[in-house]
Amino acid sequence: MWSALARCPTLLIAAPASGQGKTSVTAALARWQVRLGRRVRVFKCGPDFLDPHWLALASGQPVDNLDLWMNGEADVRARLHAAARNSDLILIEGVMGLFDGEPSAADLAARFGIPVLAVVDAGAMVGTFGALVHGLRHYRPGLPWAGVLANRVAGDGHTQMLRAAVHTEDGPWLGALPRDEALALPERHLGLVQAFELPDALARLDAWADAMAATPLGQWGPADWQQVAVGFEAPDGAAQRLPHLLQGRRVALARDAAFAFVYPANVQTLRDLGAEVVTFSPLANEPVPDADALWLPGGYPELHAEALAAADRTRAGVARHVQAGRPVWAECGGMLALLEALTLVDGRRVPMWGLLPGEARMQPRLAALGPHAWPTPWGTLRGHSFHYSTLQTVLPPLAHTTPARGHGRGEAIWQHGPVLASYFHAWFASAPAAAAQLLSSPGLRAVAPPHAAGVSVP
Template sequence: MTTGVAAMSAATLRCPALLIAAPASGQGKTSVTAALARVQARRGRRVRVFKCGPDFLDPQWLELASGHPVDNLDLWMNGEADVRARLARAARQADLILIEGVMGLYDGEPSAAELAQRLGIPVLAVVDAGAMAGTFGAVVHGLRHYRPGLPWAGVLANRVAGAGHARMLQTALRDGDGPWWGALPRDEGMAWPERHLGLTQAAELPDAQARLDRLADALEATSLGELAWTEWQRWAVALEAPAAPAPPPWLAGRRIAVARDAAFSFIYPANVQTLQALGAEVVFFSPLADEPLPPADALWLPGGYPELHADALTAAGRTRASVQHHVQAGRPVWAECGGMLALLQALTLADGRSVPMWGLLPGEAVMRARLVALGPHAWVMPWGELRGHTFHYSETQMPLPPHAHTTPARAHGRPEAIWRHGSVMASYFHAWFASAAQAAAQLFLPQDAWAPAAPQEAAV
């Protein structure tokens, strides 16, 4: 069982909490969650938002709305103890907790519905009703009753044509499937653009805040937006986390440099917090700005969109030279997905053009039009089972034999290779460091100094 990395007390706190879910992806979960957070934040309330499942893009919008970093909650990747610990910490600091679901309410193993039921968090269903009338009631009824005992908060319709359409939808609800919390209009001015990995990053849109406020304004006109704060207490949830010891300082005294910009933005805030809890100092730099790697004992190149910034990365001579010097000195590098692509000899883009990369890892990658791999994975190491996920549109031709492979958590998944080249470790695998903190620490230690596995009771 995985646990969080910070010491916790076992105190129980009560805080209003909602899990915003939908019948499927693309229904407007992120928009509604962000709008709810923005409405309450504008009213001076402290809102903490979480995202179900492994996701790097939706949390950027949720952070913009709430003003706070967004952690991911996944019963498999985090483990239930870590999920409970993060929610309990949030309850100490916040007036309201919002959790955005993943895909459809019952999709995935475990699903958002299982998280809601296990923790007692009421579900607010968001349904894209743009092409529905009476069927809206059938969809809501199915969501409400498919899993007996599911905590339920009601339903909000999205992308509705007008007041008459909204009345038709409300009338379609059966007794016990509400409450009806109103409808958001179909409005392209509130839509957020998407690309191959999901939503466009919030920082890339100059009008991101304006779009968010327009959504919040629309939500304020619904019954949910008009709900008095005293009424929110109907959704107060008891959140308790068992005491968990802080991890040993396996990275004490080490300085870890992390690439962070529009090309390297797939960074779980929890991963940075885990490194710091292990004793590391974390510093950031921008390859897109051609910043040299700051003095560091280890380097983390996270995922992101190197394919959208390939020419700029090729031209980042100072960054490349400093990373090359780091590698030649034998200092550790952990390169995840997009970070790995940047180290390769070349990257063939979707238009067929081949762009030279930094050439510090043999092999090349090719962008594909369709998703190549998606799903949860685990890397079993001597120091623990490091969990995470994979999600990529590229394929890599690597002359190196794999150093190891991940194990997919789903029957239809395929293992991901872990490659080692000198002091570089690279993979498409995105790791959740808190799932096995000592295993994660090894990624940033010299390979000749890798410690033996800790006794079972010391694992975190």
């Protein structure tokens, strides 16, 4: 049952394709509004660990992901309602192109009535800019619309020509941001470089915010923002309360530049389940905290392979945890760290922690990408995979995920003693009881619970 509308100005920042500058525009607008004293909450469409780092730095708030398939509509609605109650502005960065994906950013905008701000890289066009904007505006009839902003513009003359190319019915024109290669976000094989890796990250955001301040969008006043206010219905409170399945349990979470692919919502789900979550840094060779369970998330172990191999104190702590029979959940990069070795793209073979049979090899091309579901007796965990490595192991898979699109291969789930490992990145809120099971007694994880007799993990 839905009730109690919470209203808040809301924009979904979308583009014709990836690489148009959605993240920098969203971050610039968030940073500018924060500097004006507004409380800004930013979300990211689809599974993504990297863009949210920049958006969180810009807004000063955690950034959750919104995906109608991965989250489910009720979860998306609950997050937007909570944000609307506590914010002056909500910004949502789209994913890929506006209409790309199943579901797409356009699906999210249409479902909740969120106006779309179209961002187009106009660096190599003039009249075609107007055609792209017209297509985005009218491809899906009835799509809520806020206006258009040109990105990577050469100068004032270019700006004037672009503005003239936009038909009146496709506006309003909300400004242009200049091309500045010095402020461009560096990228690597999985996406943007993480914000905390760049010492000038905040200075870049402030420079973007200064440019945004000079646009018509940056000069919007209260009446303008009210034109894009959206009402979000509240979820049933009882449906949002989780049983304390992890009450009294302590979860140790690896967290640093090598293990940075963590959804803030996943940490919050564990806490809502009653767990205490403590962090440590393998890159700093910190000891593993005494804990009931260990979570090794994804990240960039391939960029820090030598440092991880030399982290003897961390490795010994993980080994003691495993030898004690305490559960470990290792996702993607966290799984690579547990292996016997990792071969890098340049051919170097680096010994890893040797706690999971097998070796992985980095590939120059993407090995797998897409949304996946893992059916378990405790519910179906949804999430995604995105990796450049391949794994060879003698372990038989305990289970496989199911690709959401009906094509491609599922990701294997491997079990070795108390360790569960996979390339699969789980969204814990999609099945909290299953997430709790990942970090519970290892003897309970491969079989059905008593109330689900006869059901086994596929």
